[in-house]
């Protein structure tokens with residue numbers, strides 16, 4: 001049983017216009033076996049939260065903390081965080097020219113496990129996982145994300161999730177850009193990883209669509225760098241009907257007695 | 263993002279001084295074949311006099327106006343201000359531009375399928391001078407001084423299944439001249455590998471003749487010792503429906519300057535030119551290429567990639583592509599990418615695309631020099647891969663695009679290892 005704990009996190013970035021605060025005090029606790037959905041309008045800071053947990057250098061934590069089973073995540077380098085069990089499925093996975101998927105997957109697996117995977121079982125595992133996600137076998141020979149369509153990139157992110165078996169998976173809009181079939185395939189992948197019972201999930205999304213396939217235990221509404229409302233799965237249904245309008249800036253902060261974080 | 267993109271390309275010939283029909287700078291050395299309409303300075307058996315470019319009415323800044331001559335005396339002593347020498351530290355040429363090149367030339371050993379003929383010939387051999395005329399003083403100096411040449415011929419219609427290796431081993435540091443001729447006869451198919459190794463101070467002329475319908479790959483590897491100085495002019499003449507793939511790899515040597523050129527002599531030709539260089543501290547690796555679209559309906563594609571690390575590592579890439587007036591239907595693209603791995607390294611990258619006709623299929627260029635992309639590193643590290651391993655993966659991946667072009671597994675493996683070795687040096 002592991003716990004990822006985010007406490008009063010403030011994050012800013014440097015822009016041409018100067019320092020800009022994006023996360024304005026976010027607190028969130030995720031435990032193994034739980035699925036948390038973070039929902040919010042464009043630009044509310046969802047990706048910023050995800051990237052900050054993963055350690056992207058662009059984001060400066062000005063105060064607050066992130067711990068994994070009590071260990072200070074903010075002290076860790078990007079690769080250390082991954083090896084500690086944090087996995088970020090990115091909203092826009094990066095193309096890495098000249099590096100083959102096969103080589104990349106094996107190198108990453110070796111780094112995460114601290115030893116090279118047994119070649120025979122590894123090749124079999126990769127093949128099986130690719131089949132389940134309906135990824136063509138020839139993708140193994142292609143360069144990381146190079147020329148993959150948006151949907152293919154997302155599947156390959158979930159492929160890594162299944163192969164690397166992290167303690168905490170952060171899925172940043174994994175649903176966007178997917179058609180219904182792909183959405184099902186990808187959701188099944190996440191559910192398979194979850195079913196092993198050793199993972200906590202932070203599912204970031206703009207739409208409620210994916211929540212039909214991946215059932216959240218908790219829903220957090222994110223507006224302007226803060227959690228403005230929290231609840232169970234029923235909150236997602238309400239968002240489906242009402243949208244984010246009622247959290248409109250200004251009104252949001254005031255009309256948010258439900259800011260349950262304390 | 264840390265990419266710094268430089269676009270220094272000049273498109274179109276300088277228009278102030280138009281070419282005048284009948285007054286081409288190469289006029290006096292045109293062989294009967296070439297006089298038929300091509301304005302490219304192509305040599306022929308009868309063409310061993312000289313020709314002048316950059317003269318009255320011909321803009322020196324246009325590639326078409328470059329002086330070409332077999333005679334050293336036609337080239338003025340270098341000052342370093344010349345357009346084609348402005349990036350080269352002349353002092354480090356160790357006399358290649360100024361001394362009589364009388365040293366012992368590197369030994370040449372050719373191995374390959376027995377159908378290939380290999381000859382050692384004298385200066386007066388009829389094949390010498392068929393693919394090009396020296397375009398700079400150092401090349402002309404080699405022409406003036408070479409004692410004998412090696413001629414490698416792939417017989418017509420022969421398709422070589424294994425590569426032809428030309429091992430060029432330097433054993434002396436006295437300035438020397440070298441001459442090689444590679445002839446791919448009609449409809450032949452072969453891969454010829456020039457392995458430059460050892461220690462040498464040498465100016466080399468390589469003539470490459472790709473006859474009609476032939477398909478030739480020339481891979482030139484510069485894996486010299488640290489003290490070597492090497493200037494190599496590699497001029498190719500490409501016949502009708504013929505195909506040249508030229509792959510240049512410079513890793514070792516103090517100063518290595520390779521100037522490959524591809525000249526189309528008949529329609530339907532195709533040239534692919536690839537380059538890979540890895541400059542370490544203090545090394546000067548220069549590559550200047552020229553693609554001369556002198557006739558219609560030919561295709562060219564150029565991609566050079568370099569990595570640089572260490573203080574005063576210097577790489578130069580200049581890509582001259584000239585689409586002459588008669589070269590309608592040309593399709594060309596050239597690109598150069600440099601990856602700066604440390605501070606103190608410098609890459610100069612200058613694509614020059616001159617277009618004298620609007621009736622072309624396509625023409626493009628790109629040049630980018632920058633540091634490693636942080637997003638690449640972040641992606642790999644976010645998968646648990648430590649930074650040093652991630653950096654190596656990215657550089658290897660960057661250069662791999664060129665290595666993959668070689669398609670001779672043993673050489674691909676060797677170069678991959680050589681790149682690994684260079685990368686291991688970064689960590690110190």
Ligand SMILES: Nc1ncnc2c1ncn2[C@@H]1O[C@H](COP(=O)(O)OP(=O)(O)OP(=O)(O)O)[C@@H](O)[C@H]1O
Pocket residue numbers: 013014015022040041042043044045046047048049091173206
């Ligand atoms: N590099 C940057 N420069 C300037 N502003 C930035 C930068 N990165 C993020 N921002 C700003 O920070 C805010 C939060 O961005 P973020 O990407 O975290 O939002 P999001 O909730 O993930 O949005 P979306 O739903 O569109 O993915 C936005 O206002 C965005 O414009």
Ligand SMILES: [Mg+2]
Pocket residue numbers: 046047048091172173
């Ligand atoms: Mg986002």
